[in-house]
Amino acid sequence: MKTYMVILPLSSATILVSLPQGADAQFVVGSVISSTVGRVIRAIDLEVQRLQNQTIWLQNAQKALENQLSKLKLAEISDQTQKQKDLFDNYYKELQTVKSVxxxxxxVKDMTEKQAALVSQYNHAWNLLKTDSHFSADELSYMQKVYSGILEESVKNLDEILVVINSFKTQMTDAKRLQLIDKAADRVDTNCIDLKTFNNQNYTLSIQRANSENEVFTLKKYYGID
Structure with a gap:
């Protein structure tokens, strides 16, 4: 059986994997994407939980300082009071930064969940199409190539998402980070649209080849088309 090499993201790194061609390769790539997506989502959830806890602490500290400063008379402003004001400002800036992150x-989590949905939709569609007698072996082979291309693009999407996640650990500007997120989001949306369009084209072609109204009804139900 012929094999090919594909780069797969794993946590914050990438690995090279030798995979069989065809449907088996698609299954393995889809499985690795799903596994990586799961780890990314869990990591994001943990980080957001930590940041939310930090937000609560900052809000409480800011409120305490605000209450303390409100009790001071303007005539009693001293160096110590100014230090408290500076601390208040620092808490406010840090709070805004945390909320932004x-x-x-x-x-990023939304994009990652879209990736998971894409793989799930691919698996569902392919499991239906490969057992549909209205398609020839050559047509199914063509579908495999198209689906493989979409999955390989999905791997690139995950790489870009991981780059964005790693950007939170560096001194990257918000503008640059937002640029990375927008670029990754556009790619994810494009792949999701491509997959949905290709699935619908295949479903429609099968229905068009039906020999009777009863078969049309059966196929629509089979593919979940109203």
């Missing part, structure tokens, strides 16, 4: 993480 949480928002970024939530958006």
């Amino acid at each position: 949480i928002a970024y993480y939530e958006r």
Whole structure:
């Protein structure tokens, strides 16, 4: 059986894996994507939980300082009071930064969940199509190539998402981070649209080849088409 090499993301690194061609390769790639997606989502959830706890602490500290400063008379402003004001400002800036990072993480999580949905939709569609007698072996082989291409693009999407996640550990500007997120989001959306379009084309072709109204009804039910 022929094999080919594919780069798969794993946590924050990438690995080379030798895979068989065809449907088996698609299954393995899909499984690795699903596994990686699961780890990424869990990591994001843990990080967001930590940041949310930090947000609560900062909000409480900020509120305490605000209450303390409100009790001071303007005429009694001293160096110590100014230090408290500076501390208040620092808490406020840090709080805004944390909230911004949480928002970024939530958006990255949304992209990652779309990746998981893409693999799930591919598995569902392929399991239906490969047992449909309306398609020839050559047509199924062509479908395999198209689906493989979409899955390989999905691997690239995960790599880009991992780059975004790693950016939170560096001194990257918000503008640059947002640029990375927008780029990754566009790729994810494109792949999801491509998969849905290709699935619908195949479903429609099968229905068009039906020999009777009863078969049309059966196929629509088989593919979940209203």
